[in-house]
Amino acid sequence: MPTSVHAVKTAETTTIPGQKHYLTRGTGAYRRASLALFLSGFSTFSLLYCVQPLLPIFSQQFSVSPAESSLSLSLSTGFLAVAIVCAAAVSEGLGRRSLMSISLVGAALLTIASAFAPNWHLLLVIRALQGLVLGGVPAVAMAYLAEEIDPRGLGATMGLYVGGTAFGGMSGRVLTGIFAEYLTWRPALFLIGAIGLAAAIGFIALLPPSRNFVRRPGFDPHFHLKAWFGHLSNPALPFIFAIAFLAMGSFVTIYNYAGFRLVAPPYGLNQTELGLIFTVYLFGIGASSIGGLLGDRIGHFPVLLFGLALTATGSTLTLAASLPIIILGIIVLTTGFFMSHSIASGLVGKLAHGTKGHASSLYMLAYYVGSSLMGSAGGWFYAVEGWAAVVIFTLAMLALAFVSACFAQHLARRKA
Template identity: 95%
Template structure:
């Protein structure tokens, strides 16, 4: 019987040195792993970004500025960035599957707790804790895929995982906006937390144990420091990390402050209408999967450069005053971003030599630091010069990301 269809054991196992048991397309374990990782992406991003359509509400209810209201998201992503680095080290001893399961359940329960926060400062504390807990998912999920999936199909599977993150980001934003319109924001967050808990249970039931993961008992700081420094000395990888920082920073900046623009005159959208705009995430779901498949066939860097150019074009389109043009711009931006992200995250697994969990953690660290720092910095541009300044800020970041992709391509080819 092929390794990909061996019976799945109930606990995480260590790989035999020199032997790889990959999950291959068509096997039942492959399908279960794909669905489980889709659910993990869905749960993580629905819980993380469910507050984004509520930023104008928080600004009014707690009497804080737009930049201050963005802290309910930026603190989560900032602490998530720190936790991701620790998660790579913890998962080396605890195991990929166990850490992801604990993280998903804990984050869902904290989202439910957010619904009962009596004041602004406690709400921020809970959201920061949620970021810390969620750190056990993104980098570890990427490492699980890089270790367990047949490399010939890794691009497609990574695209499916990123599609799950897109679906979760969309669902969290859309459903929260609708529920907040009719039930107020507290019941909205409670319901989102309950949905995330159900997804976490499905993940635990479906995900096959790791078979290529080598457990390292105890904690050896020198080993982890050497692993991270090794990836930073890889000629191409630091530029991939830079792309994650800049692309995610530009994407979150547009999404954070588009709501403030669209609830104000002359648009005057309500929470349901604002939430429904986030259904454009559906384009991100398709783009991430298509991007992964195209990368496997025609070249990952070619698709990455196209995706970044598409993201910049979408950002520029939002400069137009008409609402259809703004929505079209957000669609193009979302499509380009998720295409870029699925390719860049897949390139980490391909370019890293050993300790893929540590390489993934550095990518996700850059990704969420970009979200946290640039997402909040965009509020300063919005307050000073309005939407035009926000777009100029994002285009500058995307131009630097494009240059970084060109340099990474050149260095990867030279090394090959």
Template identity: 70%
Template sequence: MPSAAQSIAIPVETPSIEPQIEPEQPKQFLVRGTSAYRRASLAFFMSGFSTFALLYCVQPLMPIFAADFGVSPASSSLSLSLSTGFLAVAIVCAAAVSERFGRRSLMFASLLGASLCTIACAVTPGWTALLFIRALEGLLLGGVPAVAMAYLSEEIDPKGLGASMGLYIAGNAFGGMAGRVVTGILAEYFSWRLALAGIGAMGIIAAIGFLTLLPPSRNFAPRRSHMRFHVDAWLGHASRPVMALLFAIGFLLMGSFVTIYNYAGFRLVADPYHLNQTELGLIFTVYLFGIAASWAAGLLGDRFGHFTVMPVGILLALAGVLITLATPLPLIILGIVLVTSGFFMAHSVASALIGRLARGTKGHASSLYLLGYYLGSSVAGSLGGHFWSADGWWAVVAFTGAMLLAALIAAFVSKKLAKAGN
């Protein structure tokens, strides 16, 4: 069976031989430079923005949660890890649901529901209830990432896929930055509850903008399918060695990235830095480098090859992790800048590779990549707290450095497998 990229390259007058892609109609791609392409790109920028803002707005609040609710650093990280863990599970289900009910409506409902959950967290009195709502929010957000990647892979002209995927990842970066910075500032001058309410309101606005801008799918039609169809699709993607390695890379990249951000806050609010919530939140403006890096990586990947750009991003992140071992605050910030830039470079091109290399159902392939991606956030993000408690920042760096080295090896091996058609 040909790859997804090969099937897209078939002239429009010849029916596609892939059974999962509707063969009756010629493909009508969104081409770079058109109004529809720009609207779709902006819509997915907004969805990425909203998803990451809602998901990671609690990250700068973890030291506050630990103090206010009397929990440990590892326990405070559950406010994020539970969300990403349930999101990882929901992503798999969302891929199947979107085959029946469509991409656009599912993503909008997910964004709206998650925004309302964030507002609910702002008025929840107890720690257990807050964790329950954050878990529910993760389940709802699962309807966005995998479906978004599938829509882009199906609807965007392959020549512009890397750039549009990079812009979507840039929206993730901007949302992650805005969620953390705005939350930190509002928590410093008002309260963490008002901060969460503000992020939830911002998410509602982004969800409405997304629904207004996104063009309906042209190359996908909802269909009924049995569970066996979905299981076979997931197993088919997971059984290909190159895809399995890309899924593992997603786990390792996200696990290392979230671990650094989770526990950098605990380091920087303590001696000798004593940063307040506003100062800590402003450090997250380094996400601007991630926005530029993801967009540039998409363009460079389209031109020079995604397997060429991906290890560069991983090496950049690894260098940043090592630099954070320094004591001066400017060097620590430089290290976080490199970690952020390298992570978004590698994640952007890995996401595009999933769309290019997937055979058949792209939504199922995307869901498996993001399952690994968010499990990395959930599992490694909480596990890193035990390294922090055991031996401080040195242990955190050793943990994340080992994951990035494993990702680098996987990147080189996956390139060889892709060339061999595996």
């Protein structure tokens, strides 16, 4: 066999002659990169979702409806969606590592500032700005992994990164709920911001510089537009983007309004008890890593379809009146969602041809637009018809996501 197709291993990377220098599993650089990206996922999602257990408090303290209180989250995710597209373009000139570092530090400082917001509207402005700043992390992190990690282990590494996002989402929700119960919501946000700042410092210290990224000085709109439209013309990728929109929309809808249901009679949970329910994110951490490993071994699309079916099953279980079964439903929903997200995000890197940062940005755009639009729309269903309407709404989205996965699988196989 010609030597040009043999991978040459060094102490830290796998080098394919004339091509890439990848970080390989078992090396120090691989471990540092994995831990750094885990910290970035943790910080991003703890800062983003820390307000979710506070929605009932905001509704009461600021005299706003449940749907209005959800704006403290939906504005962040909505502006994050817009920022992600811009971040992919900015990172081409500034660099992946630099942009992620600036974003993580800025978002942590804005969370600290939100603790001092004197009124509802200023709090919303700060949360919107936080979404803009955080846009520099998710799509760029996925692009960094796709560019720097040996493709043979990309699924496992992507699963670890998504596991960090799950751990951050859990920690932000659980810790904020506990802090708010004993210290009120303002000290709670301050402490979450301080934790996020510490994680950002750890990220900066650990992440290895990019080896396969080529910086493009200046800003060329034609280049970026061509890259985005090129990915949209890829037959399978738009269906993966649709899955991101629909699956995330259903997941956030359940989490946004479950709190309103569970603090009301007959459950009457307090903020600590409500926050502790979010420890089910631990199942998401495991599901992300297991999903990535299974995808590498048995195929990504079968695992994706199974994850979406599991998400729908969990959503259905929350219809029960029994609190233990509701919690079981949230566990199953969380497991299925993070398995699906881990696989879908990894498929973007595999199916995209070049400019992986732009492909990742489109995936994350769909992901957060789904969170913002569907997460707020769920409040209307809850106000009009109650919890059953919320579940029907999520099941409809998940059915469309399942169909999209089937189309994507067919198109990817046909192209292969």
